[in-house]
Structures are given as C-alpha cells and as structure tokens.
Amino acid sequence: MIDKEQIRKQLFERAQELVPVLKERATEAEKLGVLPEDTIKDFQEAGFFRILQPSKWEGYELTPFDFFEVQTKLAEGCMSSAWVLGVVAIHNWQLALFDDRAAQDVWGEDTSVLISSSYMPVGKVEHVEGGFKLSGRWGFSSGSKHCDWAFLGAMVPPKNPGEAPDYRTFLVPRSDYEILDNWNVMGLQGTGSNDVVVKDAFVPEYRTHRSLDGFMQNSPGNAVNTAPLFKLPFGQIFVRSVSSAAIGALKGAVDDYIAFNRNRIALHDAKNVAEDPVAQQAAADALRVYHELKAVMYRNFDIMTERAEKGEELTIEERVQWRYDSAMVATRCADAVTKLYLSCGSAAIRQDHQVNRAFRDIQTGRTHVANQPEKYARNYGGVTFGRETTDFFL
Secondary structure, three states: OOOHHHHHHHHHHHHHHHHHHHHHHHHHHHHHOOOOHHHHHHHHHHOHHHOOOOHHHOOOOOOHHHHHHHHHHHHOOOHHHHHHHHHHHHHHHHHHHOOHHHHHHHHOOOOOOOEEEEEEEEEEEEEEOOEEEEEEEEEEEOOHHHOOEEEEEEEEOOOOOOOOOEEEEEEEEHHHEEEEOOOOOOOOHHHOOEEEEEEEEEEEHHHEEEHHHHHHOOOHHHHOOOOHHHHOOHHHHHHHHOOHHHHHHHHHHHHHHHHHHOOOEEOOOOEEHHHOHHHHHHHHHHHHHHHHHHHHHHHHHHHHHHHHHHOOOOOHHHHHHHHHHHHHHHHHHHHHHHHHHHHOHHHHHOOOOHHHHHHHHHHHHOOOHHHOOHHHHHHHHHHHOOOOOOOOOO
C-alpha cells in the first residue's frame, strides 16, 4: 500500500526542482524538435507518468489536482515539456477505460511504456472478423517518438443502414505505424508533434474505446479499475491536458519578465521599467489570470471528483460550462503574455528570450481545437437558453 501523501510531497518537490533544469534544456528541445531523452528519463524516475495510472499497473491513482499541479509547475520551466507530459500521461489514465486486455498488451512486461495520440477523426475503418482494419494519416501526435503505442481516432461506419457512426479511439502498437518527421513550427517545437501513418493495421475490438462510453462514464475498464478517478468523463480530463500547460507557462513568463525588467532602464526615456505603470499592470494582470485560471480548474475538478465518489451524475449544463472554462485558458494566457512581451521592448523579439519563448508557445497551444473557445461559448450560451448541446466531448 503506497503512502499517497508522501508520494504527493515527493512529486511536487521534484517538479519544483526540475523547473530550472527544463528552462535550461528548452533551447535544446527547440533545436531537436523533440524533448531531450534526459527529460523523459527525469519524468519517468520522478513518477510523473504514473500519477493517474491505475494501481493495478503500478500507478499512484492520485487526483486531477495532483496531476495538473505538477504539469503547471513544470510548464514554468518549459511549456513543451509540460505539454508532452500532459498529453502522454493522460493516456495512462485513458488506457484504464479500455478492456483490461488492452492494458495487458501495453504494460504486461513493462508498466513504464508510454502512449502518444492523435484524436483527429481521420482514420478509415473497415469491419473485419474480431475487430477492425485501420488506415490513415493523423497529425499532431505529441511526444510520439518517446512512445511505443498510439491512440488514434476514427469514425466507425455503421454495420446496418440507419445506424449512427461510432467515434472510437484505436490503440495501435509502434510496429503498425510510421512517424513522419514533419514538426516545423513557431512554438512548442519540443513537443515533436509529428504525423503518424497507418496502413491496413488490424485492431482487435478490445483495443478500441467508444467515445460514448467515456461520455456515459461507463467504460469496459471500469469493471477492473473501480476507483472514482476512472469514472470522470474523458472529455473533461483530456481537454485540460492541452490547456493547463499554458497556465504554468504564463507564471514562468511573469517570473522571467520581473527578473528581466526589475533593474532595466528603458533607453527611450532613461527611466526604470519597474516604475512604468504599464509594465506594472502587465505583471499584475498576468498574475491575476494565473491565479484565477488555476482556481477555476481546481473548483471544477473538486465538483467532478465529489460527484464521482458519491456516484452522482453530472449535468449537461455543468459539463458544457467546464468545457468552455478549459477552452478559454489559452486565450486568457495569450492575452496576458502578449502584454508582458510588449513591455519587454525590442529585446523580447530574440527567440532565446524567455518571455519570447512563452509568447510563442502559448500562442501555438492556443491553436489546438480544444483551446479555441468560440464554438464552446456558443454551445454554452445555447444551453443556457434551453437548447440541446451540440458537443458530446464533455
């Protein structure tokens, strides 16, 4: 029986220790286009990938608070590193929702094996005996070079006329897909979010997970992974893995901004930048955004976790609101970091400037479909008027 309080303490302490290390490695990660292997090794040794992993497979089965506290802290040093941790470690939670035979395939010999993903619904699926034949090309598979399996999204065509298509996540081994090294972007370069190609791979039925089961909080894996943690909706967990790194990156940018400007004299007026009201407000506003976004995230997860522990259902209204809360994170952080960036003057246009890196990384993360709030705002607004939800990734 693990001492969860001691594990929590060790995780948070190690995350804090790694912030300056990740900051030092950030330039290397940008040049490589993937995280340095030492970073993945550090994350493995610290146990970060196990935070939400089932105890049956040597995981810690902690809470979303524990996981996202670690992720946001690490993002203060390097958003790319925190992004990869967020996406990849969440897969260790999602695998617990699959039929347990899938976990046996992945972790039967080594419980540290990692899974990448691309949930884009672009796969071509054929029904075959015992499962499916899968083909396609998926983009944005973050951390794929560090992983031995991949979760890939596709719409399963109906077997019978009149039935609806069925969105599923397919679990595919590294031997069945090719990674195309095509990650050439302005920010989050270290995530190595390359394309993945599959040609006519057989995927057994048990290595698929239905989105509907995740929405209904009734997945095959719940038969063996019975903790309330695995009753949380997949849509609410995953979207936070691609939004929350921006919160930590903003905090890191504020710290760097203050260190850079504390004693800097602006050349155009020979005044100390720290006395400039605009510069002061940029710092104050960024810190307010940081604290507010964390508070909202943890409040939402507290409610979700309490309901799961009591076996109570979540309302559609709550799910839609929380989905919008997550989608707004990157926009709020982008607005705040832009003010910091502009208040650093022309020095910030250099790519190795810490605030420049945070600016580019947050803006890049903002383009993820889960971080573009407009359609989620419309859905939330529509539901408040009594209309049916148009989104079921909740």
